[in-house]
Amino acid sequence: MNTAPLPAPVLARLARLSPAPEGLTLLRSALHARRLLLLKALLVRVHRHRASVEPGALGRFERAWELLERVERRHPTVVRDVLDYPTTGAWLAGALAEPAGPAFDGLLGHLDNLAVTAALRGGGPLDLTVETPDGLLSLPGVGRLRVAADRVRISAGERTVRFHPDGTRHAAPAVLTLTGRRHGVLTGRGPGWRAVRPLPRSAARLDDLDPYRVPSGAGGGTVVIAADPADTDHAAWSATWRAAQDLLGRTDPGRAAEVARGVRAVVPVVPCGPRHLGATLSAAPGAVLTSLPAEGQGMAETLVHELHHSKLATLHELAPLYGPGRDAVHRVGWRSDPRPIAGVLHGAYAHLALADLWRRAVTAEGVPTAWRSAAGQQFDDIHDQVGGALRILLESDELTVSGRQFVLHMKLHHASLGATPLVAG
Structure with a gap:
């Protein structure tokens, strides 16, 4: 393009x-x-x-x-x-x-x-x-x-x-x-x-019907299977979505508004083992493929994480951030398998968004105590992991000029998040 x-x-x-x-x-x-x-x-x-x-x-x-x-x-x-x-x-x-x-x-x-x-x-x-x-x-x-x-x-x-x-x-x-x-x-x-x-207070829909909601081969190395519409508990999904929106609104109103505007479809999928599964298709930005999280906190984190995958996929089509795929792969903190440079960038961007969310959760008023405590611990882990990924990206010759500028600005934001110690209320 x-x-x-x-x-x-x-x-x-x-x-x-x-x-x-x-x-x-x-x-x-x-x-x-x-x-x-x-x-x-x-x-x-x-x-x-x-x-x-x-x-x-x-x-x-x-x-x-x-x-x-x-x-x-x-x-x-x-x-x-x-x-x-x-x-x-x-x-x-x-x-x-x-x-x-x-x-x-x-x-x-x-x-x-x-x-x-x-x-x-x-x-x-x-x-x-x-x-x-x-x-x-x-x-x-x-x-x-x-x-x-x-x-x-x-x-x-x-x-x-x-x-x-x-x-x-x-x-x-x-x-x-x-x-x-x-x-x-x-x-x-x-x-x-x-x-x-429709999902409450947003442009999003709970799409458990479209024949192309989970195409074959979706999810890369993770098997993603569309949930059976007969198993969709619409009331539970709406309640969890509403709880996530309320939690995001208390933590970061701007991000809550962005999620409400930017997520157009939530697609129920089968969980992967005991943990809930979230995924995004690069060909379908604006769709969040996810199993039903146990509570609003998990949904809020999934929506923020996957929305940033969608944003980056669309941005890369508009202004390529990296060149054609090569054989080089790299280790990152949040995955057990080595990742190509595209995977490193996508993961770093989505996890930087989570780090931003968790830092805000530590100091925001009205945030449940359990999430405030967990957010502080998760922030410490992911902040270091994102820092390592940014170093990999900046040492790579696979980024375009726009991609390098993008990563440099990511690094500035990453540094700003860790500039002062977290104080849990």
Whole structure:
């Protein structure tokens, strides 16, 4: 992605963990530009190699593209929101990496889901039939409909959407209603319909339904498995999210606001042994993959940690911070396995954010005593580990000019955190 150099003050503020809204706004613009670039790359690939695409899949892809363009002319904000949803990035990455064949043709069908979601959120008349593999119609960020058919006709008026399995005249009991035209908010009811639930006081959703919420191969060396939607305790997730937001609000209001704005999807995953698991996909910034923490403290730490992985992934696409991967690997304090320079930088940035959070927790008023005590101990450990990682980064020749400047500002922030002793209240 070719872009103009980042202004030095913006790079510095991001490196020093500033939660100021303008940083997140810039990263969101970069994310959207990246999504458009990848979507255009997929279109170019399909057109250049159309002879290798099954004719039915090709026709559906082209019709979905035309629908998306029509909706974009009338409702650009809605289309942008759908394209920028985290799982759209995971789908695009998977589709572009898949070799030609039936699996690739199947992946192309997801554009139908994106276009239909945008059209329904935009409102207005719509009458079309789409394929429903495995009897499922997925509307990213909205919900999922299960039907006993391989295709479904969708008929929509200004505010009401009805589904007709196999194109029959009789509508299925499930109905969607456009309740918030300004932001394209859809609500549903009826048998076969499951909604993606919103999380309190934020733009985030608890997404346990999207087919691309945990793509195969997610998590790198850690096995990440999507939790079964039947096991999702929505009340427990909402309560833990609310507790985390309250805790962040007392500890660092700016960070709490950044989390509320920056995290768009929380994806329940299966725990890894006795400890809860948190992960981020570089192709899906804004999604936090996590098992349910035991309490708000664990959720707060996971959200801050994973959000900074998302921020760095988006920033690296905008202004590359390191060069292509090499064979060199390095030992860091928070991992038992050696890490490439990209892993060292990602880990250092996310753990620097935790160190910042823990330092604030020690002195903030209204923080539970148990967390205050644990935060002081965790800060001491992670502060030293991040310091070691920063030395590795600054000795490396794999960083770009922007990357070296970024790490130098990280080092300044790291030093400021340890400038005075911690005093536990």
